[in-house]
Amino acid sequence: MTKVLFVVRGDATVPSCRFRAYQFEGPLGKLGVEARYFVEGRRESPVDWVRTSFRLMREVGLGGYDAVVYQKRLQRERVSLIRAFHSNVWYDFDDAVYLGHERRFRQTLKVSAGVIAGNEELASHARRHHSRVAIIPTAVEVPEIYTPPPKDGPLKISWVGTAGNLKYLEPVFAALDSIRGAGTDAVLHVLTDEPGSVSGRPGVVIEVWSKHAEEKALVDCHVGVMPLPDDDWARGKCACKALQYLSYGRPVVSSPVGVNVSLFENEAFGSLATSAGDWASALTRWNGSREEIAKAGRLGREFVIENYDVCSWALTLKTLLVG
Template sequence: MERHLDSCAVTPYGRGAGSSRVRVFEWLDRIDTDFTVSGYLSLTDAAASRLLRHPPALARAELRLGAIARARPRRLLLHREASPLSRGWWERRLLTSAEFAVYDFDDALQWDLGEGGLARRFAPKAGKARLAVRYADRVVAGNAVLADWAAQHHHDVVVIPSCVAVEDYTPKTSYALHDPPRLGWMGSPHNEASLRLIAAPLTEVHRRTGARLTLVGTTAPSLGGLESFVDRVPWNPDTQRTAPAAMDIGLMPLPTTAYGLGKCGYKLLQYAAAGLPAAASPLGVNGELLSRFGLPAPRTQDDWTSALLALLDASAATREQLGRSAREIAGRDYSYDTWLPRWAAALELPEPGARSAPRGVPAERRPAAGPDRGVPCT
C-alpha cells in the first residue's frame, strides 16, 4: 500500500451494504480501470456495537487509511466517509493526498448531526461531509437536493443518480392480487421505522382488505402493532432480486424532515425495476419519480389509505400498465448503462470505448431540468 497508487476507492462499507454497492462497486464492475478498494471493515453498516466486536480489524482499517494517504493516489473516489471514527481528519487527509479526488454522497449527511447514541455524537457525519465537499476536486451528488447544498460550498458539483440494473430484478408477470394482498417494503433496519409514519393507513387497509405487509430486511420485530400482519424476509442479494415481483404494491413513506428531503428514491427505482406499482411520499426526488412513473403521491394519512385502496381496487390490467411503464422508464433513464459515460467523465476515466481526456478537463454538467436533476438512492 506504500507504493504509489493509480486509482483508489474508499467507502465505509462492503459490497453487502446498499449504499456502497450501488454508488461504488456496481460502477467499478463496469469499467476497465483497476481500482484499489478500501471498504473499511467490509461490513454492511458501521454501528458501534458491530465495530467494537472487531478491535484488531478496526485498528487495521485505520492503519490502511494512513497507508492510502501516504501512497498519494493519482485518482481517489471517497464515498460518504472514510471512517466512522473520523471527525473529518481522514476525509481531509485522503482528499488532499490525491492528485485528483472525487467525493460522492447519496444521503443528506450534511444534516446528520449525530443523534442516536454516543458514538454517533462523537463523529457526526455532518462535519466530515462539509470538510469532504470543501477539499474534494469534484463532488458527485445523488440528487439535486444534495447538489444544491454542495454547490454552496464547491464550484464543481455533478449530479449522478443511484442507478438500477433492471435485468438484475425478476420482472413481475402476474398482476392479479394475492390472497391476501401483499403490500411490500425493502430496506435497512434503520429506515424501517418510516413505516410507523403510515401505521394507521396500513392498519385500515389491512382491516378492509386483509392485506399483509412483506418486509425484506431484518427479521427482528420493531413495528409494534403492525407486526400482527407483517411477514419478514431476510435481505440478501437473491431476495432483493426476487421479492418485489411477489408483492402487489410497493411502499416508500418518508419523514418530512431535512434528512428525509435529501433521501434518494432508490426504493422506488427498485420497485420500478421489477415492474411493481408503488405509492410513496412525494418528498424531494420522490416527487419527480412518482410523476414520471404515474404513481400515487400520498401526503396525509387519508391520502395513504385512499392511494393504497385505489391500487388494490384497480384492475390487474391497470396495475400492469403502471408497473410495466415504470420498468421501461427505469431501464431507459436510470440504468447504469445510461449513466456510465457521465460517471466515468466525473472521475476523469476513459469514456467507455474512447481514450482518456486530458487531465483537468471537467466533466460535462447536466442541465438544471431533466431526469438527472432529481433522482436516487435509498
C-alpha cells in the first residue's frame, strides 16, 4: 500500500492539523493510501528539538513512505533533515505564516520538493520562492444526512473558533444587541476553547469546544457567522468555518475578506457585512424567513459538495503526492 506521512504540530483538536491532515485519513485510505502522522509538538526546547528530529529522521528513514507532508511550521533545518532521507517532501500551509517571517518562509520553501497552499492568496506568495506550487483548499467533511434548520424558536446564530479570534466578534455583538433591541428574538452561540473571556453578555451562550459540541451547534443553528478584519493575515484565511456551516446546510454572514468575497458575493447562500449596521441587516434578513434559510442552506451544501468536499480533494492530493 502507498504510504504518506503527515508531520503535524498537534492532534486533531488543532484546526489546521485536523482539516489539512487528519481528516484525509479515511478518504485517502479508500484510495489505497495509508496516512500516518508524526506529531512534533508546538513548542520545543533545544534538547527536545534534537530528540524530536532524531525520532523523525528514524521514522522517515525506516517507514517506507512514498511522500512526506510537512505542515505549516517554518523549519528549514528540519525539512532539510527530512529531505536527507526522502526526496518527496512537500511543505503545506493554510495561513499567511510568511508575515514578519519572510526569510524563514523563503528558506523553508527552498528546501522543499513542492509546496501546497490553501488558497490562491497564499499560493501567489509561495510562487515568489518556488516553482512547484499547488493549491489544495481547506476542504470539509459533508454530513451524509442533511438536517433542516429548526422551524421554531429564536434565530440561532453560531460562531466556532479559537480564543485568539474572539476579538473579531465585536461587530457581531453590536449587531446582536441592535436586533434584540428592535424586538428580534436571537441568540448567539459561541463555541471556543476558552469561553470565560466572553461570558456575561446578554443573548450570548458560551460553550467549551469539542467535536461533539461543534456537530450539535452546526445542526441546531440557523445561520453561521465568520467576522474578520481586512488585513493581510485575514486575507490569507481559507474560509474553513464558513464552509463547515454550508456543509451542514446553513447560510453564512461573513466579512468581505479573502476567499469569503468570492464565496458570498452573489448572496445565494450567504451575506457579506462590514459594519455593525451591515451585520444587523444581514442577520435580520435571515430571520425573515425560515424557508429562505433552508433553501439557501441547501444551495450552499450543494456548492460545498461540488467544490470543497474532502473526499474529492483527497484524490487530488493523492495524485499530487504519489501520482
